[in-house]
Amino acid sequence: MRVSRALIPTLREDPGEAETVSHRLMLRAGLIRKVAAGIYTYLPLGLRIIRNIEAIVREEMNRAGAQEILMPIASPAELWKETGRWDFYGKELLRFKDRHERDFCLGPTHEEVVTDLFRREVRSYRQLPVNFYQIQTKFRDEIRPRFGLMRGREFIMKDAYSFDRDEAGARLSYQKMYDAYTRIFTRCGLTFRAVEADTGLIGGTSSHEFMVLADTGEETIVYTEGGTYAANVERAELLPEPEAPPEPQQPLQAVPTPQASTVEQVTALLRISPRQLVKTLLYSAGHETVAVLVRGDHEVNPIKLARLLGVVETTMAAPDIVTSVTGAPVGFAGPIGLRNIRIFADYAVKNVRNMVVGANKAETHYLNANWDRDFTVTEFADLRNAQAGDPSPRGDGPLRVVKGIEVGHVFMLGTKYSQAMNARYLDQQGQEQLAVMGCYGIGIGRTAASAVEQNHDAKGIIWPLPIAPFHVLLLPLSPSEAVTKKAEELYQQLTEAGVEVLWDDRDERAGVKFNDADLIGVPFQLLIGDKNLAQGLVEWKERKTGQVQKLAPEQVLALASGLAAR
């Protein structure tokens, strides 16, 4: 493709609307343009990246035995009413009426439509397992769409749905998808981790998120170096700590802590480590208020707390509740003397001797509190977020922490949808059985955006070769006849060899071209200048490292053809 004949509207300045690296760079490199909040047009280069990702996804889904279909974007309300999601789903489900006043939604996901297809067309155990997938535009009416393709309202997704005879079969289908996803993100050239994820309210039995690792990621992941364990921090399990050697208990002592209510303030004032301080936090869980104790350097995990209490969710208690329960302003709650309230403590609290806690009195803390002497803990449990250095629940060393972006999610659904929609098959005995389902999503646009978050520098994007819009950017450094002729010749030869070449044939200064080349991030640049050409050489530059080799054109041809064939 010739730059002069393509719409690649690069921007010199950072656009005001962009909040994240990928959003900023995808706008600046001329890959996408906003049409409305969370709704984008993919320009030629942006679409090429999307298509490259789609092609990899398609190949690996087919290889895993999934069948590609295409379900409609408009989804009739009747199906959604069968599963109850027409009412359950909030405003993210974009609803509309057709001209005959029939209710529809723009599909944000397709469990209902695919389960309807299954129950109509699949009859026998002999046809199972099946896995249907599609690559389709979806719509989710996010309240605050942002970050460009990262959290859009209209977005391209690959979604797949497996149907099995039983739980064991469903686990196999799940594993096949897990393996396919691993191949997909590997082939996309991304550094990622599959992590155990919370099944949340959907209540499935198993779930993994595929996270592209990037410092700018919204999700926190813990993992072990050996790779045997990785989980979303909200999900990561922590085991009880081995009991620490006993320590003499010091006498309890109240001390004034004027204007010191936060961990930082109290530890600075008392010159203690945050590990010595124990925070007392009140949570509302249904109609009950409970106290949760965690170490000063730890954070409460409300999902774990909810799971322990058997409630849907827990939230921090409002300040007036804190005051009425503790008799003190927020920041001075403590376990000693608390009445009519269950006190849960994180496992790590058990080993803190002579701890500092709030005294349920304004501007006062206790020194040398001990849980077996001064107050009663209802239960010790895993109640906090994991953090770097925590021991792996698999016993294979300390956990590490990275940030990531969720690009894929595999999910064991069980019979939630087949039950609601009566999707049954006939088993070998001629008995009707519910199909056991799984669902599997990949955000195509988000994968592109996460590739940018992971692969960029101050100058712009550095595309991984397999999803790059082009393999090589051909950059003539002067308008001389010799350079133009050689550029044309190489463009022809490379293109014929299957190398995808973007040829910057514009009548622009070399500096402008260099900047655009680095911004757009084609992995290799082929520079043709008069001086080198006089010696029969051209320059081959790797975008990522900046390394330049002077090569004969034939060498470039061989090198580039090899890359394209990968």
Add this chain to the structure above:
Amino acid sequence: MRVSRALIPTLREDPGEAETVSHRLMLRAGLIRKVAAGIYTYLPLGLRIIRNIEAIVREEMNRAGAQEILMPIASPAELWKETGRWDFYGKELLRFKDRHERDFCLGPTHEEVVTDLFRREVRSYRQLPVNFYQIQTKFRDEIRPRFGLMRGREFIMKDAYSFDRDEAGARLSYQKMYDAYTRIFTRCGLTFRAVEADTGLIGGTSSHEFMVLADTGEETIVYTEGGTYAANVERAELLPEPEAPPEPQQPLQAVPTPQASTVEQVTALLRISPRQLVKTLLYSAGHETVAVLVRGDHEVNPIKLARLLGVVETTMAAPDIVTSVTGAPVGFAGPIGLRNIRIFADYAVKNVRNMVVGANKAETHYLNANWDRDFTVTEFADLRNAQAGDPSPRGDGPLRVVKGIEVGHVFMLGTKYSQAMNARYLDQQGQEQLAVMGCYGIGIGRTAASAVEQNHDAKGIIWPLPIAPFHVLLLPLSPSEAVTKKAEELYQQLTEAGVEVLWDDRDERAGVKFNDADLIGVPFQLLIGDKNLAQGLVEWKERKTGQVQKLAPEQVLALASGLAAR
């Protein structure tokens, strides 16, 4: 692909919902399934056909220099208000509000969105011409969706939009698209014609429809054998006829025609040719009623009449108007004695001497009426539909008539949208100029359906090779070990040679497999049976002709590889 592992739910019976051949066969062959009225899921085989057509379209659009982009399905109302189409478009435009009560529509076409992109991103004459295209799902809320993919509500379309510096450039862009469309439908293996089409209310300067020829088509096309002229019958121009040699005028005579008001009845009663009868039809044109005379064997073309009168449209006058104007019941109107009404006559009427016309009196006609003696014609003009045998307006012989299905449309838009949306570029003198536009559509799903209308027999579909879901259907005739082994071997070898093979590996009777094979319509069938195999032979059968050749497996490999490479 193995049939046993694919969802190909063929049906033995014709589904009740299907009204046309393509709809019936696409359901029966398991290509599509209805989700709601005019809304379908594409099953694996159906999607393969769609993707094949898309691939051909994409290649030819790229070859023609168009750039692929992807615009969103959700289209903000503001853009549509700029062109007035938010109000002008009727209920076919599906509108919805997002969670913030902002108005959107599901795009049935993208002139507004692409013109907005143009005005934001394209500045200079140096960037012109440009042509942006997309292959995208569109939505048109048809009042009566029907015929499966032929007239759906949600459908896949390729739409392209060209922007040029001036009218001359726009004509070149138009011609490039015309040529690309010709290549596309040729490569799809379809018999088609590009015909001059009416520009209708859009008022562009030029327009062609691409019609796939099929007896079941809804459109009527006239063309000359030499191929220099082809037009939609509504658009086809007819020139004045050469004057016939004079004939003696007979005396006017009123005759009773009891119970004879139609052309068939009057000509039978009076034993005359319909060419001798002249029909008098009253049309409402705005506030005026006019009389139109056409020969008994001709039909009035209301679009031509409207164009002649300079009105938006003309419609047949209501019976009460006919009665009040003529003083007679419908069926006996005639030109003699009509007052205060303009009388327009088709060119062909001029040569009818001693014609039979209605007498404006119940059950009465005149014999031997002559326009230059008995009544006054305001104007002779081209006012009827062309029909087989009419002379070509290009003077190259008689017109022929065929039925067709519109699958593509190319359109010169002029500055209608660039004017409304102020889409300007800077010319060489630095002056702002309006871009001159064209738009170009191809219905992808409709192309698939029209291929079926054109290519089928009593047994099922006969896909043209380039868009067929598979090249070869591999059909083992027995479950014997030798046959199974050879089938597996040939499946591997053919697949490796790039041949797309559908392998019917089901444990079914050969009869069932034959029926499904003919129904699905893969162009070639490879039959493997014990008897032939014992002689080292397999059967190679062409679906279209039913011709069977006995060949050695190596010959089949060579043959099939050659086909796939086409």
